[in-house]
Amino acid sequence: MIVAIDGPTASGKGTLARRLAAALDFAYLDSGLLYRAVGAAVLAAGGDPAEPAAAAVAARTLDIEALDPVPLRREAVGQAASIVAAIPEVRAALLDHQRRFAGAPPGAKAGAVLDGRDIGTAVCPQAEVKIFVTASAEERALRRHKELLERGEASIYARVAADLRERDRRDSERAASPLRPAADAEVLDTDALAADEAFQTALEIIEAKCPGLTAGVRTTR
Numbered sequence: 001m002i003v004a005i006d007g008p009t010a011s012g013k014g015t016l017a018r019r020l021a022a023a024l025d026f027a028y029l030d031s032g033l034l035y036r037a038v039g040a041a042v043l044a045a046g047g048d049p050a051e052p053a054a055a056a057v058a059a060r061t062l063d064i065e066a067l068d069p070v071p072l073r074r075e076a077v078g079q080a081a082s083i084v085a086a087i088p089e090v091r092a093a094l095l096d097h098q099r100r101f102a103g104a105p106p107g108a109k110a111g112a113v114l115d116g117r118d119i120g121t122a123v124c125p126q127a128e129v130k131i132f133v134t135a136s137a138e139e140r141a142l143r144r145h146k147e148l149l150e151r152g153e154a155s156i157y158a159r160v161a162a163d164l165r166e167r168d169r170r171d172s173e174r175a176a177s178p179l180r181p182a183a184d185a186e187v188l189d190t191d192a193l194a195a196d197e198a199f200q201t202a203l204e205i206i207e208a209k210c211p212g213l214t215a216g217v218r219t220t221r
């Protein structure tokens with residue numbers, strides 16, 4: 001049983017996916033962290049994230065078990081991630097891991113929730129549930145700006161908004177697995193939805209696709 005959650009940067013897909021996995025007792029994979037780790041490895045080696053050979057080696061030699069999420073969440077790493085993510089060899093190297101995770105969720109869980117850009121279109125086109133989480137660029141920039149400030153990172157709204165537009169453009173226009181909703185995905189626009197409301201709506205979408213699956217799920221925290 002696979003739940004695919006895709007969407008643009010700062011759409012709230014990570015928070016939603018993590019919460020759904022906990023509620024359903026499914027394994028959770030943040031696929032963005034893999035691309036971030038590749039971007040970070042290239043930067044750490046003094047390389048150029050746009051250089052395919054170096055990025056492909058970093059992807060093939062990535063120690064997935066040893067990822068430390070905290071430094072990987074920095075904005076500079078996010079930008080490098082979206083540059084390496086356009087390189088087909090990088091995507092191919094990371095595909096196996098994502099498919100293995102979905103096919104045999106760790107901890108012998110009954111299912112997996114994966115979030116990213118191309119889970120429903122390329123990684124797991126057979127997923128039983130596909131949700132494409134989105135929001136306007138302004139709302140997403142505001143959320144990311146607040147998140148950075150809360151984490152103690154310096155943040156200027158105009159800069160965050162410009163970076164986000166740049167990342168949207170790169171993720172949507174690349175030839176390899178561009179960001180777009182799968183034809184059979186439900187689009188969840190979170191512009192006017194608080195995190196709790198987005199979670200409720202996602203549970204309703206899951207229940208409609210897989211009746212009984214959300215029975216007994218606690219909807220309040």
Ligand code: CDP
Pocket residue numbers: 008009010011014031032033035036078081082083085086115116117118119167171
């Ligand atoms: O958290 P945020 O949405 O800012 O980014 P992320 O999900 O951690 O992903 C970082 C970058 O990795 C994205 O900008 C994408 O370019 C890339 N990515 C991808 O191409 N495919 C995925 N399945 C996940 C992430």
